[in-house]
Amino acid sequence: DVKVTQSSRYLVKRTGEKVFLECVQDMDHENMFWYRQDPGLGLRLIYFSYDVKMKEKGDIPEGYSVSREKKERFSLILESASTNQTSMYLCASSGSMQRGGTQYFGPGTRLLVL
Amino acid sequence: AQSVTQLDSQVPVFEEAPVELRCNYSSSVSVYLFWYVQYPNQGLQLLLKYLSGSTLVKGINGFEAEFNKSQTSFHLRKPSVHISDTAEYFCAVGGPGGFKTIFGAGTRLFVKA
Numbered sequence: 218d219v220k221v222t223q224s225s226r227y228l229v230k231r232t233g234e235k236v237f238l239e240c241v242q243d244m245d246h247e248n249m250f251w252y253r254q255d256p257g258l259g260l261r262l263i264y265f266s267y268d269v270k271m272k273e274k275g276d277i278p279e280g281y282s283v284s285r286e287k288k289e290r291f292s293l294i295l296e297s298a299s300t301n302q303t304s305m306y307l308c309a310s311s312g313s314m315q316r317g318g319t320q321y322f323g324p325g326t327r328l329l330v331l
Numbered sequence: 332a333q334s335v336t337q338l339d340s341q342v343p344v345f346e347e348a349p350v351e352l353r354c355n356y357s358s359s360v361s362v363y364l365f366w367y368v369q370y371p372n373q374g375l376q377l378l379l380k381y382l383s384g385s386t387l388v389k390g391i392n393g394f395e396a397e398f399n400k401s402q403t404s405f406h407l408r409k410p411s412v413h414i415s416d417t418a419e420y421f422c423a424v425g426g427p428g429g430f431k432t433i434f435g436a437g438t439r440l441f442v443k444a
Contacts, residue, residue: 257436259421260421262432265431309375320367320377321377322374324372324374325374
């Protein structure tokens with residue numbers, strides 16, 4: 218069965234802290250994505266990666282960075298957390314995008330920045 | 332540029348009634364269309380997708396959607412809903428060869444007994 222796991226379901230951090238969100242997929246997918254989900258805004262793409270060590274900015278990359286050292290793992294980093302980064306963070310992976318690849322999502326990490 | 336509009340933010344409906352969740356998209360190129368569902372405290376999972384071929388697409392849990400190119404719509408329907416269908420539903424559009432999928436704002440479906 219397809220599986221995407223995220224390191225934490227809930228996280229509370231202080232303003233200015235460095236935050237790491239980890240995502241692991243077991244489907245040997247090339248593509249991985251980080252989204253944030255906010256009420257009324259749907260999902261907004263932060264970053265994606267189509268190969269190891271490759272990354273592309275999404276629609277809202279400011280204040281975030283990512284790392285993909287291994288194919289199965291994609292990390293989202295908040296260099297200095299701010300209260301406006303309080304949100305639900307969703308990781309996803311997909312196979313070939315040439316045919317509109319289905320994305321498989323993790324359960325999400327709800328981050329609260331105080 | 333591609334965009335997705337879900338026309339209803341919330342849809343309340345009684346159990347066993349039919350439901351339609353509306354989605355319109357805009358794109359200058361041919362598209363792939365998706366509906367995802369998010370149950371409480373879970374990630375999203377695919378309900379159905381349109382890539383090409385028949386415009387009527389059947390998905391899991393009795394849902395179906397119809398691709399209408401002239402009206403740029405991809406509405407989701409179910410003839411008889413259950414309490415367990417209470418969830419948030421997202422329409423999404425992706426382009427051929429592209430990496431980005433654009434998601435709508437979501438529609439919350441409330442099924443009442």
